[in-house]
Amino acid sequence: MSLTRTLKVLGKDLRLGPRSPIFLWVLFLPVFLTLILQVVFGSLFEPKPRLGIVDSGDSQITAAVEEIEGIQLARLDDVEKLKAKLEANDLDAGLVLPAGFDEAVRTGARPPLELYVGGESLASNRIILVATTLELVRDLEPEAAPVEVEIVALGEEGLPISLRLVPLIMMYALVVAAVFLPAFSIADEREKGTLNALTVTPVRLSEVLAAKGVLGFVLAFLMAVFTLWLNRAMGAQALPLVVVLAVAALMCAEFGLIFGAAAKDVNGVFALIKGTGALLIGPTVFYLFPDWPQWIAKLFPTYWIINPLFEVTIEDAGLGEVWVEILVALGVIALLMIPVMALTKRLRGILATA
Amino acid sequence: MSRPVSHSSIVRSILAKDLKEYGRDKLWAFLTVFVLAILIGMFWVLPDSVDESITVGVSPGFEILVDQAADTLGVDVDAGQLDEVVAQFEQEEGLAIVSVESAADLEALVAGEATAFVEGSQTVVVPKGSGVQPPEDAEQIGFDIGIAFPDDFLATTASGERATVQVFVDAAVPEEIRVAMAGVIGEFAHAVAGDALPVATPDPEEVFVVLGEDRVGNQITPRESFRPLLAFMVLLMEGFVMSGLVAKEIQQRTVTALLVTPATTGDVLAAKGITGALAGLAQAVILLAATGSLSVEPALILTLMLLGAVLVSGVSMIAGSAGKDFIGTLFYGMLFLIPLMIPAFAAIFPGSASPWVKVLPSYPMAQGLVNVVTYGDGWSETLPSIGALAAWCAGLFVVGWVILKRKVETL
Numbered sequence: 001m002s003l004t005r006t007l008k009v010l011g012k013d014l015r016l017g018p019r020s021p022i023f024l025w026v027l028f029l030p031v032f033l034t035l036i037l038q039v040v041f042g043s044l045f046e047p048k049p050r051l052g053i054v055d056s057g058d059s060q061i062t063a064a065v066e067e068i069e070g071i072q073l074a075r076l077d078d079v080e081k082l083k084a085k086l087e088a089n090d091l092d093a094g095l096v097l098p099a100g101f102d103e104a105v106r107t108g109a110r111p112p113l114e115l116y117v118g119g120e121s122l123a124s125n126r127i128i129l130v131a132t133t134l135e136l137v138r139d140l141e142p143e144a145a146p147v148e149v150e151i152v153a154l155g156e157e158g159l160p161i162s163l164r165l166v167p168l169i170m171m172y173a174l175v176v177a178a179v180f181l182p183a184f185s186i187a188d189e190r191e192k193g194t195l196n197a198l199t200v201t202p203v204r205l206s207e208v209l210a211a212k213g214v215l216g217f218v219l220a221f222l223m224a225v226f227t228l229w230l231n232r233a234m235g236a237q238a239l240p241l242v243v244v245l246a247v248a249a250l251m252c253a254e255f256g257l258i259f260g261a262a263a264k265d266v267n268g269v270f271a272l273i274k275g276t277g278a279l280l281i282g283p284t285v286f287y288l289f290p291d292w293p294q295w296i297a298k299l300f301p302t303y304w305i306i307n308p309l310f311e312v313t314i315e316d317a318g319l320g321e322v323w324v325e326i327l328v329a330l331g332v333i334a335l336l337m338i339p340v341m342a343l344t345k346r347l348r349g350i351l352a353t354a
Numbered sequence: 355m356s357r358p359v360s361h362s363s364i365v366r367s368i369l370a371k372d373l374k375e376y377g378r379d380k381l382w383a384f385l386t387v388f389v390l391a392i393l394i395g396m397f398w399v400l401p402d403s404v405d406e407s408i409t410v411g412v413s414p415g416f417e418i419l420v421d422q423a424a425d426t427l428g429v430d431v432d433a434g435q436l437d438e439v440v441a442q443f444e445q446e447e448g449l450a451i452v453s454v455e456s457a458a459d460l461e462a463l464v465a466g467e468a469t470a471f472v473e474g475s476q477t478v479v480v481p482k483g484s485g486v487q488p489p490e491d492a493e494q495i496g497f498d499i500g501i502a503f504p505d506d507f508l509a510t511t512a513s514g515e516r517a518t519v520q521v522f523v524d525a526a527v528p529e530e531i532r533v534a535m536a537g538v539i540g541e542f543a544h545a546v547a548g549d550a551l552p553v554a555t556p557d558p559e560e561v562f563v564v565l566g567e568d569r570v571g572n573q574i575t576p577r578e579s580f581r582p583l584l585a586f587m588v589l590l591m592e593g594f595v596m597s598g599l600v601a602k603e604i605q606q607r608t609v610t611a612l613l614v615t616p617a618t619t620g621d622v623l624a625a626k627g628i629t630g631a632l633a634g635l636a637q638a639v640i641l642l643a644a645t646g647s648l649s650v651e652p653a654l655i656l657t658l659m660l661l662g663a664v665l666v667s668g669v670s671m672i673a674g675s676a677g678k679d680f681i682g683t684l685f686y687g688m689l690f691l692i693p694l695m696i697p698a699f700a701a702i703f704p705g706s707a708s709p710w711v712k713v714l715p716s717y718p719m720a721q722g723l724v725n726v727v728t729y730g731d732g733w734s735e736t737l738p739s740i741g742a743l744a745a746w747c748a749g750l751f752v753v754g755w756v757i758l759k760r761k762v763e764t765l
Contacts, residue, residue: 021677021685047704049530070530087566090705094565105552113553119566120704122573123406127448128534130562134551135537138544141552146511147543148518149536153525154465184681266681267598274591275385278392 001210005203009211013185017215022176022184026219030173030227048072049125051133052082052091057099061136071132083116092121093129105140113137159314161288166233167310168284171302173227175280178220178252179259180273182212186260187269196351205348209261209340213253220249228313236316243319244312247329248305254336255280261343283307301336304329361624364617368625369632372599376633389591390637393584394644400580404573407450408531411470411500413460415453416440419508439545440508446538447570452477452495457520460500464522470495498524499535511546519543574728579702581647582723585659586698586716588641589634593666593673594687596630600674600758601683609762619759623671626758627751630667635660651726654733658726661743662719664751669694669715671754675761697721715746 017023050072055062065073074091076082082094096114104111115133117126138145186209189195198208224245228234235241263269283306286297297303308325311317319326377383420440444451452472454460459479462468468481471492480486488494500522504510510517519539523532544551555561603609603626612622638659642648648655673690677683697720700707711717722739725731 021682025685025688050705068530068533070528083565088706089566093562108552110550110552110554113551113555113561115562116565117562119564119568120573122404123448123570124408125448126562126570127408127446127538128530131534131537131541132530133537134541134561135533137551137553138537138540144516145540145543146514146516146547146549147540148516149539150518150520151532151536152461152520152522153527154461154522155525188679188681266679266684270594270598270684271385275388 001204001206006207006210006214009198009203009208010214013211013215017181017185020185020188022181026177026181026223029176030169030223030230033169033172034227034230049093049121049128050074050091051129052076052085052094053097054079054082054094055097057097057101059097059102060140061095061097061102061133064136064139065132068132071129079114086116086118089118089120091118092125093117093133095133102140105137106142162231163233163314164287164290166228166231166314167287167306168281169231170224170227170309170313171281171284171306173223174220174248174252175255175277177223178216178249179256179280181219182209182216182253182256183259183263183269183273184266185212185215186257187263187266190347190351191265199348199351205351206344209257209344212260213257216253216256217249220252221245224249224309233313235313237312237318240312240317240319240322244305244308244322244326247326247333248309251302251305251329251333251336252280254333254340257340258336258343261340261347301332304332359616361618361621364615364621365625365628368612368617368622369628372625372629373632376595376599376629386591386637390588390640393587393641397577397580397584397641397645400575400577402575402577404575406570406573407448408499409450409452409495409497410535411452411454411460411463411497413454413457413500413502414505415455416444418505419503422505422509439542442545443538443542449538452497454479454500457500457502460502461522464498464500464524466524470497498527499531501535501539508546511543512548514547517543576702578728579724581642581645581727582701582720583695583698584645585638585641585647585723586662586695586720588637589659589662589666590691590695592630592634592637592663593670593691594684595633596626596667596670597674597677597683597687599629600626600671601677601679604675604761605679613762619762620755622762623755623758627664627667627671627755630670631660631663634663634666638663647727650730651732654726654736655723657740658719658722658736658743661740661747662716664747665715665719665743666691666694668747668750668752668754671758672750675754675758715743715750718743718746 048070051065052074053062053065054076062073062075065071074085076085076094079096082091082096085091086094094116096116098111098114101111115130117130186195189198189208195205195208199205225234228241259269259272263272279300280302283297283300283303286292286294287310297307304325308317308322308329311322311325420437452470453475454463454470454477459468462481463470463479466482468479469488471478471480471488472495473489473492477495478489478492480488502520502522504517504519507517507519521532521535521539523535551561556563603612603622609622613619639648639656642655642659669690670687673687674683676686693714694716697707697711697714697717700711701720701724707717707721718739722731722736722743725739726736
């Protein structure tokens with residue numbers, strides 16, 4: 001295998017590659033997924049109770065609710081709008097505070113409480129919003145409460161959803177760059193006959209595939225760094241990050257070569273991705289649901305690259321804490337070389353008889 | 355010499371050729387079945403219930419609190435009223451109260467150093483790593499919040515003195531739940547002390563009014579809310595196949611070969627459209643049948659799915675004629691088809707979709723499916739959705755047809 005020839009093929013792929021829409025995917029997907037998953041779906045996993053308030057008198061209650069981080073507050077100017085939103089399940093509860101409400105409570109006039117809940121709101125959201133409302137109404141009274149509540153927080157705070165989504169987003173960035181790009185590129189060249197044309201030159205098939213793999217590896221590495229930066233999850237140490245990213249990009253590039261060499265055309269690559277994509281991405285779901293039995297994730301080969309990445313970027317782990325996983329990942333990479341070589345040999349045979 | 359061939363038989367012949375070609379690719383056929391099986395499996399794995407309650411540990415048990423109050427306050431205690439207040443607290447909607455013997459046990463449970471098992475009215479606390487076997491048939495309960503009342507809480511509060519209550523919370527418990535717990539305990543204390551609310555409520559039993567159908571205990575489960583998304587994913591996958599088929603015919607120029615036969619461009623396009631719609635519809639029907647979604651209004655659901663399949667087919671024609679090769683087609687396919695998934699995604703979230711989601715062509719299908727399967731809507735309520743969807747289908751199919759026709763004619 002000649003390094004010069006491999007680099008020449010790589011240079012050609014770098015020059016011509018950006019014309020392919022797949023390059024656009026590689027660049028665009030991390031941004032798109034970060035936006036969709038963090039902004040839109042983050043709220044699906046940790047929904048906040050939603051309270052609408054029609055406040056006609058600048059009540060102290062509205063100001064207090066605004067300061068509670070976990071309650072999604074919507075200020076409305078019309079009671080009918082509030083009711084419509086509650087009936088459409090756009091809000092969990094709604095409170096109407098007429099002008100002079102606070103003063104009426106303070107003077108003991110017992111003003112009417114106009115508090116509504118939506119029929120589709122969860123019982124847990126109802127109790128949170130109703131209890132909070134009553135607590136804030138009670139705070140208006142001049143008398144002290146008959147009880148003092150002492151909150152004692154125990155244990156460590158869990159990871160927020162924004163960080164638990166990082167493995168999923170990062171894995172997609174790796175898969176698109178290191179799996180899709182080489183796989184589609186190989187299949188495309190095979191379909192168009194350019195791969196066959198190359199075999200009549202001094203360039204060997206293994207050099208072509210190596211160049212595709214290197215391109216996938218480099219782009220995956222860069223896009224993973226960009227994705228981590230985008231999600232503000234670069235970790236504390238540079239060396240462990242570089243090592244685990246390199247291992248991850250290498251394993252993914254191998255999958256790309258396997259898919260590309262195994263499929264007879266780009267349709268076949270798409271079919272393989274459609275069928276096995278879930279197996280590549282699978283372990284990332286276990287970070288979203290920490291209550292699931294975590295040992296299942298270890299059955300996936302990509303777990304051994306995802307977990308060290310998670311440990312290094314999110315938990316600020318060093319190489320000393322993830323070396324076992326890196327060793328297992330290197331073992332998987334070594335094992336994957338067997339199908340890569342076998343499929344390369346098979347492809348060489350097919351091209352020779354074509 | 356030659357007898358005229360009808361358009362329908364030409365369309366049928368092209369359709370048969372396309373379906374044969376589709377089935378000939380063994381890998382593709384296997385993966386189609388595989389993905390369908392995964393989606394069906396995914397549906398059944400999704401939770402079919404909604405946990406609406408916040409589980410709260412309370413120490414000591416309420417019986418002990420009431421007994422203590424009776425002992426301390428003697429004959430003056432209005433045990434009947436205290437019992438009622440305590441019962442009201444225990445049955446508070448949205449709270450699942452579990453009694454634990456001591457504050458120390460409660461603290462260990464919230465800190466994750468022990469596990470609670472409930473058997474009837476008994477709660478057994480097993481320290482982690484102790485090797486103690488939990489009672490048989492006992493249900494394991496996990497909770498992040500524990501309220502430790504002092505033993506004399508009821509007596510102290512009922513006599514107008516100020517008591518202190520400790521609330522143990524896991525560090526992950528969000529602020530709004532902590533505030534709410536303080537509110538719940540405050541109201542309990544006010545009720546024990548006999549303080550009325552400082553506001554007038556429309557109903558003496560309930561401080562709020564429920565608007566719309568009260569679904570507490572009967573919420574839409576994740577399984578139900580994911581149904582339109584899964585059905586649409588099947589249609590979408592077939593949309594990619596359809597656009598791939600179209601692109602292949604264009605690249606290999608087999609479409610021009612077909613046009614020297616009695617087949618017209620319209621016949622070819624009709625056959626392609628029907629192939630895409632049929633392939634998508636067949637899989638969607640299998641998915642809906644396997645997920646038990648056809649038990650109510652099957653004809654209505656099938657109508658919605660058929661229109662959805664036609665819609666995706668129309669968009670696929672546009673994508674298929676836009677791309678230069680399969681990768682390009684896939685890229686354009688994603689560009690055109692992924693936005694169509696947004697309404698199905700939106701159905702997972704509570705509440706109505708944003709106005710911009712409502713104008714997407716697939717919105718009437720996703721919303722119609724949710725309304726029929728989950729809310730039991732019939733034909734009359736779904737007709738506006740069907741009308742809107744049919745209009746979108748017609749529009750997109752015509753646009754797809756025109757674009758593809760022009761492409762074919764320029765080959």
